[in-house]
Amino acid sequence: MRPIFRGPVPTDAAGQPKKVRDYKDWRADLIDRIGNYCCYCNMVLNDSPQVEHVTPKNPQPGQVAGSLLDWDNMLLACGPCNQAKGNKPCSTGTHFLPDSHNTHMAFEHIVVDSIQRPGMKACLVKPRPDLTNTQTAKAQNTIGLCQLDRIVVNKRATDYRWKYRHEALLYAQEFRTSWETINQSNADQDYSSQLLPLIRIAALAKGFFSIWFEAFHDVPVVLQSLIAAFPNTEPSCFDAANGYAPVPRNPADL
Numbered sequence: 001m002r003p004i005f006r007g008p009v010p011t012d013a014a015g016q017p018k019k020v021r022d023y024k025d026w027r028a029d030l031i032d033r034i035g036n037y038c039c040y041c042n043m044v045l046n047d048s049p050q051v052e053h054v055t056p057k058n059p060q061p062g063q064v065a066g067s068l069l070d071w072d073n074m075l076l077a078c079g080p081c082n083q084a085k086g087n088k089p090c091s092t093g094t095h096f097l098p099d100s101h102n103t104h105m106a107f108e109h110i111v112v113d114s115i116q117r118p119g120m121k122a123c124l125v126k127p128r129p130d131l132t133n134t135q136t137a138k139a140q141n142t143i144g145l146c147q148l149d150r151i152v153v154n155k156r157a158t159d160y161r162w163k164y165r166h167e168a169l170l171y172a173q174e175f176r177t178s179w180e181t182i183n184q185s186n187a188d189q190d191y192s193s194q195l196l197p198l199i200r201i202a203a204l205a206k207g208f209f210s211i212w213f214e215a216f217h218d219v220p221v222v223l224q225s226l227i228a229a230f231p232n233t234e235p236s237c238f239d240a241a242n243g244y245a246p247v248p249r250n251p252a253d254l
Ligand SMILES: [Zn+2]
Pocket: 038, 039, 040, 041, 042, 043, 077, 078, 079, 080, 081, 082
């Protein structure tokens, strides 16, 4: 899950912090700032970006409501993530959230058979095995919050995150294989500068930042390009002096 930052409240034509009457009025600003990707599953949103309240605007009984209009409570989400998240409580103390933590460090991707369709694979999100027990519980809470480990297959299903995630994984792996093949078979010439834009374009078009980051985890020049290409990826989450290795955003907890 890509760690992101929103930046300060967008300003109006007079240079003053913008005020909105409807939370959906933040949509264009959010797309400008963080790109047209779901902040939770990292899928490309295409024509259906939904403005999502991190702390729910209509919480469950006993929970505190999040601000209805504040910029700092808004993210973009896809339909399945937004619907799954609904009014479930979530906080930085109980969940890993992309605008607060280095969420790239919390999760890994696994490929499983989609039992509903023989031969079809699905890619799902799981907590990384090297997390502490407390961190694993928080990661699992986030997965449950947005149902990032769900496979739904029926005639009317609209949740294809598992399928598109797997497609992105195959694309990223194929680009990585090509990177090795081309660079090894042309040892006397560096093709990195020609390949980099292609990788960047494919990653931006297909989405799922962390899948691409993992596929090129030991190729700093590609990692640098991915961090720069996906808008407002939190730069402090990656150590430029150490090959862009992920580093905690909150020293206490990811
Ligand atoms: Zn999503």
